[in-house]
């Protein structure tokens with residue numbers, strides 16, 4: 001394996017192949033940075049092989065550099081998103097209360113009540129959309145920059161081209177609609193339960209208020225976490241496309257909470273669809289909601305995608321998705337004189 005242990009000035013280290021520079025670390029402390037540097041040198045030399053390719057690179061990029069950075073940046077962004085959405089939900093909460101008070105929500109007439117709840121959400125729709133759009137563009141841009149930095153893609157930081165921006169905006173609209181639809185459903189189902197229980201107006205009001213408290217708490221946290229991750233991965237994927245990366249690879253975080261172990265190491269063409277080999281859902285990138293995957297598949301997904309550099313002498317099999325062990329030997333190049 002090209003990634004190998006070495007010693008320099010009595011310090012332990014990692015190097016890429018016998019000729020690579022020995023990157024040392026302090027014995028007893030983390031070797032991740034040394035390993036990452038060694039892998040990066042291998043990538044820079046174009047000397048990657050099937051066993052040491054993106055999985056190893058990704059592990060160290062992600063665990064050390066990207067994960068450390070992304071965690072902090074994503075956390076800050078999530079907080080900001082939650083703050084914005086809380087404001088929007090406060091307004092909706094007040095509008096639903098108003099509709100209940102005025103009798104526009106009257107559960108003797110479910111259809112009319114449903115419409116009244118929708119109207120209450122509708123009054124804040126522009127605000128919802130704005131929050132989602134700003135946030136998705138920011139997170140997408142962050143993911144793009146992270147990919148450019150971590151994978152050395154050679155693109156300029158910060159410039160979203162119209163195509164990338166358009167796709168992120170589309171993503172934002174869809175995610176926003178999904179959220180508003182689910183929240184409307186929550187409120188309606190609470191109203192219905194409360195009505196079926198014969199609750200008084202005040203009990204109904206309090207049940208709804210509890211709904212909004214829940215939504216502003218763990219639900220917004222989950223939304224912000226899911227959306228940040230999804231948008232950053234989309235930015236990452238689009239950056240790979242911009243840079244002409246041919247193949248991308250799905251990497252799980254490797255801890256005990258991994259929800260998609262079967263996806264680990266899966267490779268597709270950059271514009272291709274990752275496919276869950278058992279459940280059958282597809283995604284353009286981890287956390288993608290645009291390819292028909294069930295929300296269960298992308299909510300709280302923490303998987304990453306990385307570029308997959310085809311090892312010298314190997315080529316992709318004729319399959320829509322594959323793993324490193326599926327690679328086949330490339331036909332020998334025809335000599336040209």
Ligand SMILES: [Zn+2]
Nearest residue numbers: 260301302303
């Ligand atoms: Zn996942």
